[in-house]
Each structure stands twice: as structure tokens, then as C-alpha cells.
Amino acid sequence: MNGLVYFIHAALHCCIVGYGQQVWPEPYKRLDRRPDVDPYCQALYPFCPSGDPDGRMPVMRDSDIISVFRLQTPVWEFRYGDTLGKFHVMHDAVGFASARTGRNFTLEWYELFQLGNCTFPHERASVSAPFWCNQGAACCSDGIDDVHWKQNGTLEKIGEISGEMFNEMARWVQEDNETGVYYETWTVKSDPGANSTTWFESYDCSQFVHRTYKTLLDMGAELSSQAPTCYTKIYLYSGEPLYLGDDSIFQQSSTKDLATDIKKFYHSFRSHQSVVEMIESLLEAFEKMVLEKTFYFYYNSEYWKLPMKYPYVKITYEEIPLP
Numbered sequence: 135m136n137g138l139v140y141f142i143h144a145a146l147h148c149c150i151v152g153y154g155q156q157v158w159p160e161p162y163k164r165l166d167r168r169p170d171v172d173p174y175c176q177a178l179y180p181f182c183p184s185g186d187p188d189g190r191m192p193v194m195r196d197s198d199i200i201s202v203f204r205l206q207t208p209v210w211e212f213r214y215g216d217t218l219g220k221f222h223v224m225h226d227a228v229g230f231a232s233a234r235t236g237r238n239f240t241l242e243w244y245e246l247f248q249l250g251n252c253t254f255p256h257e258r259a260s261v262s263a264p265f266w267c268n269q270g271a272a273c274c275s276d277g278i279d280d281v282h283w284k285q286n287g288t289l290e291k292i293g294e295i296s297g298e299m300f301n302e303m304a305r306w307v308q309e310d311n312e313t314g315v316y317y318e319t320w321t322v323k324s325d326p327g328a329n330s331t332t333w334f335e336s337y338d339c340s341q342f343v344h345r346t347y348k349t350l351l352d353m354g355a356e357l358s359s360q361a362p363t364c365y366t367k368i369y370l371y372s373g374e375p376l377y378l379g380d381d382s383i384f385q386q387s388s389t390k391d392l393a394t395d396i397k398k399f400y401h402s403f404r405s406h407q408s409v410v411e412m413i414e415s416l417l418e419a420f421e422k423m424v425l426e427k428t429f430y431f432y433y434n435s436e437y438w439k440l441p442m443k444y445p446y447v448k449i450t451y452e453e454i455p456l457p
């Protein structure tokens with residue numbers, strides 16, 4: 135049955151590509167509901183430790199006035215030769231403060247098992263396919279830690295909304311959290327130029343913040359930022375991606391060589407416990423790409439082959455205006 139589904143899926147992809155109707159960027163696939171996490175995936179740091187245990191959002195009185203804050207803090211900075219420049223990786227979140235109660239909240243979206251696990255899979259003896267611990271989720275926690283955001287980052291009030299609007303947004307957050315569950319680290323583009331084609335869009339904390347602003351603006355909120363709103367993007371550059379298939383690649387004898395190649399590609403990326411190990415793997419990935427010009431890319435739980443192009447990979451911190 136799976137084989138048939140795979141065949142139909144692959145055939146559909148071929149037809150779409152064949153008729154030149156492949157849509158780029160490839161749409162991020164949403165699910166009906168969030169699947170349970172495999173017990174193999176164990177978080178080193180608990181996800182959302184100060185959030186509501188049942189994942190509920192706070193409820194505001196409709197007539198309340200809620201201040202909205204743009205929050206940003208550096209995750210790490212790192213310099214690697216002149217090729218990659220200075221990494222400037224920021225984490226983004228949105229803050230809310232109730233005028234009625236004085237309580238405030240931090241809303242963010244991040245990896246359940248850290249960035250390394252969302253970027254590279256595990257090898258498991260009992261499972262033929264590479265194994266991913268790549269879910270991300272929204273976390274709404276009590277309080278805004280002013281010092282944490284202000285000291286080396288940003289804490290900026292960007293507007294006010296009604297309690298009613300907050301509650302409507304909260305319903306959107308829950309739905310978004312149920313249906314968009316896989317973290318995607320990379321943005322894949324044809325080149326660094328202004329007119330490049332985007333093959334795949336990332337799905338990460340800054341995309342969530344951007345979607346939240348857009349949801350509020352669509353409801354009629356007025357938000358504006360005095361400072362430029364910059365986000366970290368982790369880019370890969372490649373020619374048009376080639377669709378390969380899903381996990382069935384690793385189960386069928388007809389795709390055995392491809393399966394071996396993909397596993398070999400991911401083999402050298404060891405599992406990561408720290409950010410430093412994660413950076414080391416990114417650099418290994420970079421060298422591999424320069425040498426082999428191939429990246430086996432995982433998106434929507436499917437594999438694609440990227441014919442890599444100069445400058446291969448880039449981590450940027452660039453301005454993306456409010457929607």
C-alpha cells in the first residue's frame with residue numbers, strides 16, 4: 135500500500151514538474167493535527183518549562199488593552215574565516231502585557247529538541263530511514279524577562295490591541311500550533327541576488343513571529359516599529375531541486391543506491407549536544423557542499439536533491455519589514 139502511495143506521489147510530482155507547474159517555493163505542508171513525538175527523541179532541556187501545562191493561552195477580557203512587544207535576543211555569534219562571515223543568530227518572540235491586570239506574557243515558537251536535531255537526523259539501528267526529532271511548537275509563558283531581551287537584544291513596544299483581538303489571535307496560535315509542527319532550518323534559494331527564486335522557505339521562530347504580526351494586522355491591528363526589524367536567515371543556494379521521495383526510499387530495493395547516498399551524506403553529522411558542535415557540523419556541511427555540490431534536503435518529511443551552487447551557504451541577519 136505504501137509503495138503504491140509512494141508511486142502515485144512520485145508520479146504526481148513528475149507530472150507537475152513535467153508540465154512546468156511545480157510551484158516554488160514548495161508549500162510548507164500542514165497536518166490535521168500534531169503527531170505524538172517518538173520516545174526516542176529526548177529533550178536535553180525541557181520544552182516550555184514555564185508555560186501552561188495544557189498548552190492553553192491566557193484569556194483576556196474583551197475590553198482590556200494589550201500592549202504588544204517585539205522581542206529579540208542573540209543566540210550566538212561566531213566568526214568563521216571570511217567565507218561565512220560573522221554568524222549573528224537571533225531568537226525572536228512577541229510579548230503581550232495586559233493593562234487591566236498588569237500581567238505579561240512571552241509568546242515564541244522553537245524546537246522541541248534544539249536546532250541540531252531539527253537540522254540533522256539520527257541513525258538508528260532498528261530504523262532504515264534517517265530518524266528526525268524535528269518538531270517545533272509555540273510556547274506561551276508567564277512574564278517578560280526585560281533584562282534578558284533588553285541587554286543585548288530588543289524590547290520594543292510596537293502597538294496596542296484589544297483583549298478581544300488577543301483572544302482571537304490566541305485561537306489562531308492554537309490552530310497554527312496543531313497544524314505546523316516541523317521545524318525547517320534552511321531557506322533554499324537559487325542565488326543571493328534580489329531576483330532569486332526561493333525553492334524552500336524556512337519554518338522557524340522568526341517565521342512564527344512574522345505570521346503572528348500578519349494575523350494581528352489582518353484583524354485590523356496597527357503595529358509599527360521604530361527600529362529596523364531584522365531576522366536571522368540560514369540560506370542554502372542551489373539550482374532547481376529534484377524531488378526524490380519520502381521514507382519509502384529506504385525500504386525499496388529499486389532506490390537502494392540513493393538510500394545509501396543519503397545516509398552517507400548525513401553520516402558525518404554527529405548528534406549534537408551543544409551549539410558549538412552544531413556549528414562544527416554546519417561547517418562540515420559547508421565543506422561537503424563545496425566538494426560534492428550535492429545536498430540531500432529534507433522538507434515536509436520528504437527528500438530533495440539540491441544541486442548546490444556558489445556561495446553554497448550563508449547565515450544572514452537582514453531586514454524584513456513588518457508585514
Ligand SMILES: *[C@@H]1O[C@H](CO)[C@@H](O)[C@H](O)[C@H]1NC(C)=O
Pocket residue numbers: 174175176177178179246247248251256267405406407408
Ligand atoms: C537530540 O535528540 C537526541 C535523540 O533523542 C537526544 O538524545 C538529545 O538530547 C537531543 N538534543 C538536545 C539538545 O535536545
Ligand SMILES: *[C@@H]1O[C@H](CO)[C@@H](O)[C@H](O)[C@H]1NC(C)=O
Pocket residue numbers: 168182185186187188189190191271272273274307308311312
Ligand atoms: C503547542 O504544542 C506543544 C506540543 O504539543 C505544546 O507543548 C504547547 O503547549 C502548545 N502551545 C500552545 C501555545 O498552545
Ligand SMILES: *[C@@H]1O[C@H](CO)[C@@H](O)[C@H](O)[C@H]1NC(C)=O
Pocket residue numbers: 203229231236237238277278280
Ligand atoms: C512584565 O512584568 C514584570 C513583572 O511585573 C515587569 O517587571 C516587567 O517590566 C514587565 N515587562 C513588560 C515589557 O511589560
Ligand SMILES: *[C@@H]1O[C@H](CO)[C@@H](O)[C@H](O)[C@H]1NC(C)=O
Pocket residue numbers: 281282283285286
Ligand atoms: C550581553 O552580552 C554580554 C557581553 O557579551 C554578556 O556578558 C552578557 O551576559 C549578555 N547579557 C545577556 C542578558 O545575555
Ligand SMILES: *[C@@H]1O[C@H](CO)[C@@H](O)[C@H](O)[C@H]1NC(C)=O
Pocket residue numbers: 327328329
Ligand atoms: C530584478 O528584476 C527587475 C524586473 O525584471 C529588474 O528591473 C531589476 O533590474 C532586476 N534586479 C536585479 C538585481 O537583477
